Amino acid sequence: MTQPGNISNEQRLPGQGGLPQHVAVIMDGNGRWANRRGLPRIAGHRKGVERVRELVRTCGELRIPYLTLFAFSSENWRRPEQEVRLLLDLFLTALEREIKKLHEGNVRFRVIGDIERFGRKIATRIRQAELLTKNNTALTLTIAANYGGRWDIANAAATLARRVAAGELKPEDITAESLEANLSLAGVPEPDLFIRTGGEQRISNFLLWQLAYTELYFTPTLWPDFDRDQFEQALASFAGRQRRFGMTGEQVEAAKHA
Ligand code: IPE
Numbered sequence: 001m002t003q004p005g006n007i008s009n010e011q012r013l014p015g016q017g018g019l020p021q022h023v024a025v026i027m028d029g030n031g032r033w034a035n036r037r038g039l040p041r042i043a044g045h046r047k048g049v050e051r052v053r054e055l056v057r058t059c060g061e062l063r064i065p066y067l068t069l070f071a072f073s074s075e076n077w078r079r080p081e082q083e084v085r086l087l088l089d090l091f092l093t094a095l096e097r098e099i100k101k102l103h104e105g106n107v108r109f110r111v112i113g114d115i116e117r118f119g120r121k122i123a124t125r126i127r128q129a130e131l132l133t134k135n136n137t138a139l140t141l142t143i144a145a146n147y148g149g150r151w152d153i154a155n156a157a158a159t160l161a162r163r164v165a166a167g168e169l170k171p172e173d174i175t176a177e178s179l180e181a182n183l184s185l186a187g188v189p190e191p192d193l194f195i196r197t198g199g200e201q202r203i204s205n206f207l208l209w210q211l212a213y214t215e216l217y218f219t220p221t222l223w224p225d226f227d228r229d230q231f232e233q234a235l236a237s238f239a240g241r242q243r244r245f246g247m248t249g250e251q252v253e254a255a256k257h258a
């Protein structure tokens, strides 16, 4: 029996203070960064890729095992055709240029989202990169591309519905756990820390399901200016938070000292 004010081992929860195990980032503000310099928007996206490289390196050094980055939302197709085309070109170039180094750095590379819409060339390169790096263990880098949280949940629901229709599953077997097991991030722990750069305080259809208990951090810094120092400020903010997961602050404190 759990004593009042205590929580049992089974209830003990990960990611209290210290370093997050999984960081998820909405890299926003590239266009504004470029506009302020009188440059085309794509210049901001290019600078943004450098920041991705830097953040991947930092996570490796700090031994943060999971990093998930929102690169292109299912709503970003609404942008001018030319920007979408340049973004896809940049994605392909960055992938081809970086994948060898990622592999050497023991990084597992994954993409979540409906990648078929990017066309066969990009989809094939993505699959090759995933295959090449699938046994790497230092850091799992997940890129959300043509990704939407609603799409992800709807997909998982459809998968379960097909299994019910096939008689493999009963409707009452559909639980939060079975739904989660069919999301594209299945098997990856939920993000401990969410960061959005660029000043906006919204989720923009990113990981809707997984962010339920994630600590949120918003900064006005534009993504191309988000350097290691900025990241460490986010980590410091995270380290100072008490995650209660519905319990009382006293219970959480007691569990820490148990
Ligand atoms: C984020 O920067 C990158 C993508 C959405 C691809 P934006 O391009 O949204 O930059 P802002 O928000 O217009 O400044």
Ligand code: IPE
Pocket (backbone or CB within 6 Å): 026, 027, 028, 029, 070, 071, 072, 073, 076, 200, 202, 204
């Ligand atoms: C969110 O940024 C998506 C990515 C960073 C890839 P947006 O710039 O598209 O978000 P909104 O439209 O301002 O909500």
Ligand code: MG
Pocket (backbone or CB within 6 Å): 028, 029, 030, 198
């Ligand atoms: Mg934006």
